[in-house]
Amino acid sequence: MSERFIPVAAPVLAGNEKAYVLDCIESSWISSCGKYVEKFERAFADYCGVGHAVSCSSGTAALHVALLALGVGTGDEVILPTLTFVATANAVTYCGARPRFVDIEPDTWTIDPALIEAKITARTKAILPVHLYGYVANMDAVTELAGRHNLFVVEDAAEAHGAEFRGRRVGSLSDVAAFSFYGNKIISSGEGGMVVTDSEELGRYAAQLRGQGMDLNQRYWFPIIGYNYRMPNLTAAVGLAQLELIDWHLNRRREIASWYRDILRDVPGIGWQSAKDGRKNVDWLFTIILDEPIRVSRDDVIARLSERGVETRPVFYPMHVLPPYREMGQEDGLFPVAERVARSGLSLPTWAGLQRKDVIYVCDALRECIGEGR
Numbered sequence: 505m506s507e508r509f510i511p512v513a514a515p516v517l518a519g520n521e522k523a524y525v526l527d528c529i530e531s532s533w534i535s536s537c538g539k540y541v542e543k544f545e546r547a548f549a550d551y552c553g554v555g556h557a558v559s560c561s562s563g564t565a566a567l568h569v570a571l572l573a574l575g576v577g578t579g580d581e582v583i584l585p586t587l588t589f590v591a592t593a594n595a596v597t598y599c600g601a602r603p604r605f606v607d608i609e610p611d612t613w614t615i616d617p618a619l620i621e622a623k624i625t626a627r628t629k630a631i632l633p634v635h636l637y638g639y640v641a642n643m644d645a646v647t648e649l650a651g652r653h654n655l656f657v658v659e660d661a662a663e664a665h666g667a668e669f670r671g672r673r674v675g676s677l678s679d680v681a682a683f684s685f686y687g688n689k690i691i692s693s694g695e696g697g698m699v700v701t702d703s704e705e706l707g708r709y710a711a712q713l714r715g716q717g718m719d720l721n722q723r724y725w726f727p728i729i730g731y732n733y734r735m736p737n738l739t740a741a742v743g744l745a746q747l748e749l750i751d752w753h754l755n756r757r758r759e760i761a762s763w764y765r766d767i768l769r770d771v772p773g774i775g776w777q778s779a780k781d782g783r784k785n786v787d788w789l790f791t792i793i794l795d796e797p798i799r800v801s802r803d804d805v806i807a808r809l810s811e812r813g814v815e816t817r818p819v820f821y822p823m824h825v826l827p828p829y830r831e832m833g834q835e836d837g838l839f840p841v842a843e844r845v846a847r848s849g850l851s852l853p854t855w856a857g858l859q860r861k862d863v864i865y866v867c868d869a870l871r872e873c874i875g876e877g878r
């Protein structure tokens with residue numbers, strides 16, 4: 505076992521996090537009322553280039569609220585890529601709606617727009633693209649399809665803070681979008697999420713749903729059933745401090761991903777997501793796939809790297825193979841691209857505190873594990 509341990513992800517709290525949290529404690533504003541909640545929401549809406557941001561207790565809660573705000577409910581269908589984190593599909597299910605799965609593009613690993621139309625039915629209410637690992641979905645094609653079929657678009661931007669499509673930030677490219685600030689995300693508040701939208705009506709409705717359904721103008725009047733999905737001031741304090749340094753976090757991650765690409769470029773059999781015109785991706789987790797001539801299985805590579813002190817993680821299982829979604833997935837056809845990426849993909853350590861020597865160590869260990877450089 506190696507003495508060294510390089511985690512796959514870790515937050516770096518290098519700014520005002522401590523000062524703001526102390527301020528919450530000293531002022532006793534630790535719950536979901538407080539200036540940091542408001543400041544974080546305002547600053548995040550401005551960052552995304554939209555009018556409204558509604559903080560939530562998690563990215564999953566934000567997705568749930570985003571869908572509910574659009575009226576997604578029982579009997580509806582929502583189209584999403586099969587390769588995503590389970591929260592994307594679960595949020596649809598929480599609404600009583602049915603997820604319809606679509607395969608991904610082989611290069612960006614985001615929803616393949618060419619396959620969406622075949623999944624649209626009279627029940628379809630929304631398309632829910634996911635900017636996977638920081639790579640932006642083809643929003644031109646998704647928006648065009650949605651417009652033609654009168655559907656809503658919801659972005660799952662949990663993994664893509666700061667990414668852009670044709671000069672506009674993710675979160676501003678759809679009717680409503682959701683972000684996560686879980687500890688491994690580009691910026692983190694520990695746990696947390698944000699709904700963003702340019703629509704005042706949707707923003708107000710999302711805020712009402714997030715706060716037990718309470719009327720925003722009449723305290724303790726509950727015209728609808730909502731949820732307690734509020735973000736505490738303590739959490740928002742961390743989130744705001746992280747957002748203040750988002751450019752630094754993004755640049756550090758960009759640098760780390762470029763080191764990986766440079767070092768691994770010539771290793772036969774290793775591939776990764778690629779950029780497409782008009783998309784400015786961000787580097788959440790640098791994720792590779794192992795292909796011919798590499799003969800070692802992905803899971804063996806993960807185990808061997810772990811022995812060398814390198815934590816990695818497998819790519820998500822596609823939704824259509826998970827027990828709750830297997831049956832409905834079968835009706836949605838075949839997903840060869842997602843299955844290939846899921847089977848052969850792993851994410852390498854990617855977080856703002858990594859140094860070049862760490863990346864070199866990871867790449868050397870990887871070469872050893874796949875049988876090169878011995």
Ligand SMILES: Cc1ncc(COP(=O)(O)O)c(C=O)c1O
Nearest residue numbers: 562563564589591662684685686
């Ligand atoms: C694509 C995607 N959607 C949704 C979520 C849910 O976010 P959270 O963990 O904050 O609930 C995550 C992250 O965990 C994610 O990666």
